[in-house]
Amino acid sequence: MYKLANYFFTVVFLSFIFISTNTSAQTFTKTGDGVIVYPNQNYSGNVQAVKLQAVSDKIVRVEASATNGFENKSLIVLNNALTQKTNFTVEEANDFVQLKTSALQVSVNKQTGAVSFYDLNGKAIVQEKQTDSRSLVPAVFNGEPFYNIRQTFTTTPDDALYGLGQHQDGIVNYRNNQVYLFQNNTEVAVPLLVSSKNYGILWDNASLTTVGDIRPYQNLSALQLFSKDNELGWLTASYFNNKNNTTADFIKAESVIDYAFLNDTKQRLPSNFNIANGKIVWEGSVSSDIPGDHNFRFTYAGYFKVWIDGKLLVDRWRQAWNPGAVVLHQQFDAGKKYAIKIEWMPDGGESYVSAKYLPPIPAEQINDYSFSSEAGKQLDYYFIYGNNADDIIAGYRTLTGKATIAPQWAMGFWQSRERYKTQDEILSTVDEFRKRKIPLDNIVLDWNYWEQDKWGSQEFDKSRFPNADSMINVLHNKYNTHFMISVWPKFYEGIPSYNDFKKHGWLYTRNIADSQRDWIAQGYVSTFYDAFNADARKGFWDLLNDKLYKKGVDAWWMDASEPDILSNVNSTKRKEQMTPFALGSSAGYLNAYPLENAKGIYEGQRATNPDKRVFILTRSAFAGSQRYGAATWSGDISSTWPNMKDQIAAGINFSLSGIPYWTMDIGGFATEQRYQNPQDENLVEWREMNTRWYQFGAFCPLFRVHGQFPFREIYNIAPEGSPAYTSMLYYDKLRYRLMPYIYSLSGWSYVKDYTIMRGLIMDFANDNAIKNIDDEYMFGPSFLINPVYTYKATERKVYLPNGQGWYDLYSGKYFNGGQTINADAPYEKMPVFVKEGSIVPFGVDLQYTNEKPQDKITLFVYAGKDAQFDLYEDEGTNYNYEQGKYSIIPIQYNEQTKTLTIGKREGNFNGMLAKRSFNIVWVTKEKGVALNFDEKEKTVSYKGNAVSVKMN
Structure with missing residues (x-):
């Protein structure tokens, strides 16, 4: 008994020595780029070490490991983002170790390892919860060791949370909601959270992740x-x-x-x-x-x-x-x-x-939110601080890569449907657009252009597309139209490309072993390639290059990139399908499939043809997709009014996730039976819904029509002269008139890390009334967009953000900000307001983006406050902008002096206009001016040097 008591005394005494040592003598180690703190594992959620890395003055990486070592591999973050040298200090004070940069103070509790973030005045920004902050629980997937990882943060009652990809629940502010990050048709997982308090958290984990209120439903x-x-x-x-x-x-x-x-x-x-x-x-x-x-x-x-x-x-x-x-x-x-x-x-x-x-939510948890990931080697996230949401997006792109500039033609109108079945249908559709003078830049060929039993061959069915090379050549040279084609990462068992990929070990084979058939005819057994295998990515590009790119294809529609090997399966089945997996177990990485899929195409095309911009439309995305020329659309949504409304919040939060190019199927993809051959009231509703959706789509980053039958061309939706046809044509033409504005936004997304489709939190963060508004957004700096999503509506409520006045785009009528109005919304018009203190450049009338030079630009100046607009221009289709070959014309308006200054042009590029004219139109509170492109109060000639104009 004495020996047993002595044994327990010894264990307790040694434990006391360990705890005392762990919380004092061996508290932390300063490193070349930060500090490692060694908390007490009894209180730290199984964490032995917490590492802070000063990536920049405003970005701090936080890692927590169940061992003393750290994993530095990441699919999300570019290695060169972490090579910057940042000045910082490390101090020990009472129970904390503090890292300080020129913009942030970050402290770690020496006992629990909980991290807190403060500004330089010591004001809390956000904190890891001080008790039960995190956990790393050992887990095994496919024989590979991981941890289930959770991190809980505590914020303040006024915080609002955005981003996290694209979801279809119609919610814009995710505070006290749950977001599940699992790539699926219409659901896009991007683990970037953006706060209204001007911070962001980039969660560096590609496994299944729940964010927010993580309690299981x-x-x-x-x-x-x-x-x-x-x-x-x-x-x-x-x-x-x-x-x-x-x-x-x-x-x-x-x-x-x-x-x-x-x-x-x-x-x-x-x-x-x-x-x-x-x-x-x-x-x-x-x-x-x-x-x-x-x-x-x-x-x-x-x-x-x-x-x-x-x-x-x-x-x-x-x-x-x-x-x-x-x-x-x-x-x-x-x-x-x-x-x-x-x-x-x-x-x-x-x-x-x-x-x-x-x-x-229990009262004690009401200010908490969490990230919970199924599989990771360690806890790893980046805290990004800034003055506004644009700073957060810029920090995210510092870590994950600059957004490429879309080719100029991609900012025009795209026509698509499910699907053009023959070569003649493609050519006759474009011919009809040109005859009717409906502006168009891109025609899209959806799936099933191959022979029925040869999915994955990437070869045209010659019975329906006998001369694909010639077809593309005619589109380019006769019709000045670009050609995008659908390419799935899918292969039917037994075709030559399948056999080649199988031989190299580049395929997921479980679906084959299961003899799982798809939905075509009697059903065919198929699988997808492993995009996490670098050789497989190259092999996939080589296949596309040989079969399609050499024929003149301009852009890639990468469908089912979740990967949707079999639709609407649960996450366990998806992980099972992604076998064998190049990186080990799919559990730790599956959400990054669309990133790796796009990477292969981007790197392949740039190596093959360095002078032509890569442009990818992908149904899913992940953090970093913007660096690979990838845009995203919202998947196979339905043709309903509620689903149209849901796209507003979906697009806002996707854009707040750091990827600037987003679009949707205007009109919705799948249709109810009553719309498939609509008559009477159903036909009336079908036309009105498409018209309203078209109005909305004209003010999205990309302007794209797509869907199942009925056919989606303007002239197939409604006859010429009808209100629907007239309105859709008006907004198509307006989009092209706005091309100097829109292409500048695209340029800014690279030069300024700008966001084109802007949740109201981005520009009006000090207005508490906007935090939960899910049906309005800014399109660039000037336009407040208010889609109409109710059948037979002739008005809708619009909140005009506080701090400035607003002008009705069409009439020029002035409204005070900080109020909700019943805005007129006749069938043909969607309410659009222009922010007081805006300069909006309108260009020439176009049928396609490069039809004519923009040598006559009309500047509408919406007075009442100072205004600025940087007119961006480049060569439109290549990567010379990366070497600085672009120009910016700074345009400023001074309200006090009533003077507009078109500044000295900065930069140059091949083909730049030596001279142009600017027509000036002044819009004031006292003098509302209707939107009329023939209107001009003053015309100035511009040759690159500054010129000023005073308001009359």
């Missing part, structure tokens, strides 16, 4: 459920085998609605339910003893409705094969029952529905 059974007859414990589920019937075929007690992924309905729905033509209605009441904000998240495909307390809150449709999502926040009183009714009509044989729930 629960089934509805987590609530108190009551049947339609008030029985405790379930909802009443009524099954109708004919959706038009009023009497149910059978009734069940159910407390879980969870058919979220492929085959769930086949495996778990009652076998006697006719899913192809049926309907299910769940009814009853829900209650909770916890008062406050209850969060419901529904996924759905087909027709879906939700009523709570008798109010219809959700009324949606989604194509059966690609579910959507909707989030509801509902205030509940403790113990009160709330009637609930959920109605689902699948509208297809394989369809989806789920209902999940989160209780109110």
Whole structure:
């Protein structure tokens, strides 16, 4: 007994010595670029070492390791971003070690390892939570050791959170919401969070990640459920085998609605339910003893409705094969029952529905948010500080790469549909555009241009495209139109390119082993290539180069780049499909597939043809995609009014994720049956919805129409002379008139790290009223865009941000800021306002971007405040801008002196205009001027030297 007691005394004593030593004598080590702190593992969430690295004055890398060593590999961050030399100091004070730069103070708690960020005045910016801040829990995937990683931050009640890629829940401010980062059709995972308090967090992890309120969603059974007859414990589920019937075929007690992924309905729905033509209605009441904000998240495909307390809150449709999502926040009183009714009509044989729930956030966690990743070697993130959101984006691009400038033609109008089936359809469509004088720069060929059983061959089906080289040549030389083509990373088993990639070990083979068939005809077995394999990336480019690029293809549409090997599978299945994986286990890296896929095309084309800009449209993206010439569109959204509205928030947050080029399928991709051959009221609605969507799309970074039948050309949507045709043509022409403005924004995205589609937080951060506005945004520095997303609306509420006045674009009428107005929104017009203190350059009338030189530019000067605009120009299609071959004409307006100065041109490039004229139009509070391109109050000749003009 004495020996045993002595043993325990010795263990306790040695533990005390270890803890004392760990928290004092061996507290930290200063390094060449920062400091390593050694916290007490008993309080640090299994962390032995926390490393701060001063990347720049405003960027600090934070690493936390379960060992004393650190991993420095990253798919996201470029190595040269970390080679800058930054001045910093390290000091020890009481319980903290502090790193200080010229812009930041960052402290680490010596015992817990929790990191806090302060400005130079000592004001807290954001902090890792001081207790239970993080955890690294050992995990194994495919025999490879990882950690499940969590980091929790504590912020202030006034903080708002944005970015994180593109999601379809219609939410712009993710504060107290949950965001799941898993690449999927319509969902894009970019692990950059941007705060309204002028900081960002770039989470350096490519595994499945949850951000924000990371508590796992629960089934509805987590609530108190009551049947339609008030029985405790379930909802009443009524099954109708004919959706038009009023009497149910059978009734069940159910407390879980969870058919979220492929085959769930086949495996778990009652076998006697006719899913192809049926309907299910769940009814009853829900209650909770916890008062406050209850969060419901529904996924759905087909027709879906939700009523709570008798109010219809959700009324949606989604194509059966690609579910959507909707989030509801509902205030509940403790113990009160709330009637609930959920109605689902699948509208297809394989369809989806789920209902999940989160209780109110506990009061002690209301100011917390977290990052939780499934697999990582260590915790790793970059804290980015700045004066505004643009500084955060600039810091992100310092780390992950500059955004390339899109070729000038890409900023014009793109015509696409699913799909042009023959060479003649492509040529006749472009010919019709030119005959009708509808401006156009790019025609897009969607999937299935190959022979039916040769997906992945990248070869045209000669029965439908007998002379692809000639077709592309005619598009270029006769019609001055560019040609983009769809290229999937997909291969059918047994074709020559499949056999070649298989021989080299470049393919994911699990889908082949499973004999999984796709949806074409009888179905073909297929798989995708491993984009994480450098040799496979080169092989894929060599295939595209040989079969397509040599024919004159201008740009790449990289579809299904999630990778969507099989649609709507859960994350476990996706990881399983990505086998074998070049980097080890796919669990640690799967979200970065679209980055690596784009990298191969970008590097391949630039090596093959260094003088032509690479342009990629990819359905998914990841942090760093902007460095590879990649734009993103929002995937296979549905042709519905609610889905149109959801794209506004989706585009805002994607742009706030640091990637400047975003677009969507104008009109929505998939259509309800009632629109496929619309008549009467359905035809009226179809035309109006496309018109409203087109108005919205004209003010997005990229202007692109696409979708399933009906055909999406202006003249196929509505006849010439109709309100729809007239409006769509007006906005197409307006887009081209704005080309000097729009292409300048594209240039700024490289020169100034600018963001084209701008959430209101970017320009009006001091206006608290804008933090949750999800249906307005700025297009560049001047235009406030307000899409109309309600059928038959003739007005919509618009909040005009405080701090400046606003001019109606069309009439020039002035409005005070800081108020919500009912803005006129007649069928043909979308409300657009111009910020007081703006200079907007309008160019010449064009049919395509390089039809004529921009030798006559009309400057609309919206007075009332000082204004500035830098007119950017370059050669339009090559990379000479990287060597500084571009020009900027600084244009400034001084409100006090009423003087406009067109400054001395800076820089030059081949083909630069030696002289041009500027027409000046003044718009003031007292004198509103309608948008008229023939209007001019003063014309000045400009030859590169400064010239000033005074307002009359």
